[in-house]
Amino acid sequence: MRQHKFNTYILATTILFSGISVASANGDAAAGQKVYKSCKGCHSLADNRTGPRHCGLLGRAAGTEEGFNFSSEMKNSGLVWDAETLDRFIAAPLEVVPGTTMGFAGIKDQTKRENLVAYLIKASQSKTACSAGGYKQADK
């Protein structure tokens, strides 16, 4: 019984981590842009809104974007944003950062998440999107 549980754990962990490595390598950013719609109620690339701006996300320590009032839980999470941490957080924000003010259930579908992370990484480094200011809210 113990052994069985342990094997299940290993299997689950393997699936989890292979999922994550796929997330950084294989995401389809164009498809991910559509998934980003579910973030746009609170976020934009260029500007702080209800949630912090996403430009400059890659390599940024969680909760450090200037001019945004983060929760202490996010500031103290110790996370640094990359493909792996983004994938983990977006899957279950309140489990990964308990006490976060991002009241959002998360994106459970792995493919959608991979695509979203690919989009986030690309878009958050886009010079045009990030220098624009005045977030675009066209209803597309």
Place this chain on the structure above:
Amino acid sequence: MNTVDTESFPIFSESMTKTRRQFLRRAGGAVFSASSIAVLSGCGTYSTSASAETLSQDTKILNTAIAAEHEAIAAYQLGAESGLLTPEVLKVAVKFQGHHKEHVDALSAAVTGLGAEPVNPLASYAFPVDKLKQESDVLQFAAGLERGAVSAYAGAIPVFESKDLMAAAASILADEAMHWAILRNTLGLDPVPGAFFS
């Protein structure tokens, strides 16, 4: 004793009473009569029986929703003052803004009832002012915000601890989905472009 006018927020007043009862029951069977519950304004007693963590999580989710509602109110204000809206459309915009104000009032009453402070609007919003040149730009901008709000509530509903807050948030989501559909219709777009939204 706070001064929340629960009459104006039937969703919350009714659901909160229920929540309070549930919590009281869970907290160890303290029995309160309906009238003694009514004397307690808002949902104040919730805090004494709910775990601090649960309490603050629902409060945080509510406050994030309030922040988004404040943004919508400010956006409609911008639209209404833009001079770009025809009188007919302006009337609708002001009505929708009024709904968002009612959402803020109701959500704030819930936060206050949980013993916390509702968030204030931001001092300023980074709206795309220079891109609003005609009525359709304003409508598109508003439609985008309403669409976003639908997503935000859809994402928030499953993470509330209180089922009554879930129900209340669903009722707000429905209202904002109607706004979205009307705005799209006015823009000549398919008002209901799909069967599912997340």
